[in-house]
Amino acid sequence: EAETEDFFTEQNVIDGFVFQVGSLEALYLAQRGHRVSLYEYREDIRKTPQVRGRSINLALSVRGRQALKGVGLEDQMIHEHGIPMRARMIHRLDGSTYSMPYDARTNQCIYSVGRNYLNGLLLKESEKYDNVQKFFNYKLIQTNLKNGSLTFTNTATKETVEVNADLIIGADGAFSAVRKEMMKQPLFNFSQEYIEHGYLELCIPPGSDDGFQMPPNYLHIWPRGQFMMIALPNQDCSWTVTLFMPFKNFKNINSEEVLIDFFEKYFPDSIPLIGKKKLIEDFFAGSPSPLVTVKCRPYHVKDKALIIGDAAHAVVPFYGQGMNAGFEDCTLLDELFKKHNDHLASILEEFSTTRWRDTFAISDLAMYNYIEMRDLVNRPSYKLRKALDDFLFWLMPDTWVPLYNSVTFTSMPYSQCVKNRTWQNKVLAMVILFVCLLVFLFLIYTRK
Numbered sequence: 478e479a480e481t482e483d484f485f486t487e488q489n490v491i492d493g494f495v496f497q498v499g500s501l502e503a504l505y506l507a508q509r510g511h512r513v514s515l516y517e518y519r520e521d522i523r524k525t526p527q528v529r530g531r532s533i534n535l536a537l538s539v540r541g542r543q544a545l546k547g548v549g550l551e552d553q554m555i556h557e558h559g560i561p562m563r564a565r566m567i568h569r570l571d572g573s574t575y576s577m578p579y580d581a582r583t584n585q586c587i588y589s590v591g592r593n594y595l596n597g598l599l600l601k602e603s604e605k606y607d608n609v610q611k612f613f614n615y616k617l618i619q620t621n622l623k624n625g626s627l628t629f630t631n632t633a634t635k636e637t638v639e640v641n642a643d644l645i646i647g648a649d650g651a652f653s654a655v656r657k658e659m660m661k662q663p664l665f666n667f668s669q670e671y672i673e674h675g676y677l678e679l680c681i682p683p684g685s686d687d688g689f690q691m692p693p694n695y696l697h698i699w700p701r702g703q704f705m706m707i708a709l710p711n712q713d714c715s716w717t718v719t720l721f722m723p724f725k726n727f728k729n730i731n732s733e734e735v736l737i738d739f740f741e742k743y744f745p746d747s748i749p750l751i752g753k754k755k756l757i758e759d760f761f762a763g764s765p766s767p768l769v770t771v772k773c774r775p776y777h778v779k780d781k782a783l784i785i786g787d788a789a790h791a792v793v794p795f796y797g798q799g800m801n802a803g804f805e806d807c808t809l810l811d812e813l814f815k816k817h818n819d820h821l822a823s824i825l826e827e828f829s830t831t832r833w834r835d836t837f838a839i840s841d842l843a844m845y846n847y848i849e850m851r852d853l854v855n856r857p858s859y860k861l862r863k864a865l866d867d868f869l870f871w872l873m874p875d876t877w878v879p880l881y882n883s884v885t886f887t888s889m890p891y892s893q894c895v896k897n898r899t900w901q902n903k904v905l906a907m908v909i910l911f912v913c914l915l916v917f918l919f920l921i922y923t924r925k
């Protein structure tokens with residue numbers, strides 16, 4: 478029975494894709510016999526209704542599933558709740574659609590999972606461990622990383638509580654209070670970037686037959702250059718729609734008429750699905766949320782403190798990897814706990830030195846996707862590249878794994894996925910050059 482006591486803090490992010498990485502890490506540590514106190518800024522999410530402006534569903538892929546498997550929750554999450562998305566369904570401007578399977582060969586898929594369900598499952602699982610204590614409505618107001626002390630305000634009772642821990646783990650999101658304290662350490666590198674796009678959640682309700690209004694086992698995407706919209710299915714046959722657009726464009730949509738005109742111009746097929754009335758209500762009920770990317774390293778202070786999840790590596794959502802990368806932190810940390818037999822100084826040091834290359838890589842990939850997707854719709858090469866990728870993947874499945882597949886359907890380190898892509902680009906460039914040469918020679922030959 479390890480004597481160490483671990484603390485977590487999960488502070489509310491202003492807004493955005495916050496996932497319960499802290500709750501998952503609590504389960505991993507509890508499994509190893511540690512005494513864990515989980516401090517949550519918010520109310521017990523199982524008691525509060527869904528907060529507007531938060532992504533209410535997520536794309537769970539292999540890395541996230543692997544992490545849930547490590548605490549025995551994968552099956553329940555996947556088979557009892559997750560909705561498989563086997564292909565992307567691209568919606569053209571004329572309302573027609575075409576789908577491209579993610580992996581026709583092995584029928585791999587990503588799963589749409591409800592954020593509330595996931596959080597409830599993690600918290601419910603923690604109740605099986607008598608060495609996990611949960612404290613809700615605890616706002617972290619002071620951190621002393623050197624001696625491992627934390628001061629909280631209970632936002633319900635207003636009382637101040639000071640606690641001490643052998644290890645502080647900050648899983649408190651992109652605007653982490655624990656990271657803010659870490660930044661006072663020498664040699665701590667940090668960068669943050671807000672992108673010009675914001676996002677707004679809309680909803681496609683169930684149809685008149687209470688069923689899905691669109692084919693359910695797809696990630697629906699409306700790529701419109703600067704504007705992008707996606708829809709992920711929910712268990713109640715509704716869809717959570719996320720509209721990504723520059724803030725200046727959100728600002729220009731300042732009346733019902735302008736909104737309807739905008740959707741008739743860019744997303745005409747979505748209007749009957751969402752419903753004009755609901756579209757107007759939902760659009761003007763909320764305001765677009767910001768998207769920030771955070772890079773920092775190291776992630777630890779001696780053997781006293783560590784940051785994981787969005788606190789360590791907040792990424793833009795254009796690869797659907799935010800939660801999966803945060804959950805993967807827990808898998809890797811658990812491997813290090815086993816490797817170093819709970820010796821904290823070695824665990825934290827190795828986590829920092831080995832993890833940053835992969836978190837920087839997925840951060841760059843997500844940002845690259847963001848940029849590529851904006852330009853993409855004007856480039857017929859998107860479908861060509863995907864078709865070529867899929868053909869070569871079919872031809873040489875073990876050597877040619879398309880980038881999206883290696884990121885989403887394998888646990889290959891993100892930095893290795895990027896290296897793969899680099900040599901694939903070189904090979905494709907040579908193949909295209911070779912084909913051009915052949916065509917050129919053919920044209921010369923037939924001219925004679």
Ligand SMILES: Cc1cnn(-c2ccc(OCc3ccccc3)c(C(=O)O)c2)c1-c1ccc(Cl)c(F)c1
Binds near residue numbers: 700707721797853881
């Ligand atoms: C939530 C989630 C899970 N995965 N993806 C994802 C990301 C990129 C993809 O490809 C690049 C591409 C897709 C569409 C158009 C051009 C390029 C694909 C795909 O290939 O299906 C799937 C997303 C996502 C997140 C935000 C936006 Cl805006 C989005 F479109 C998709």
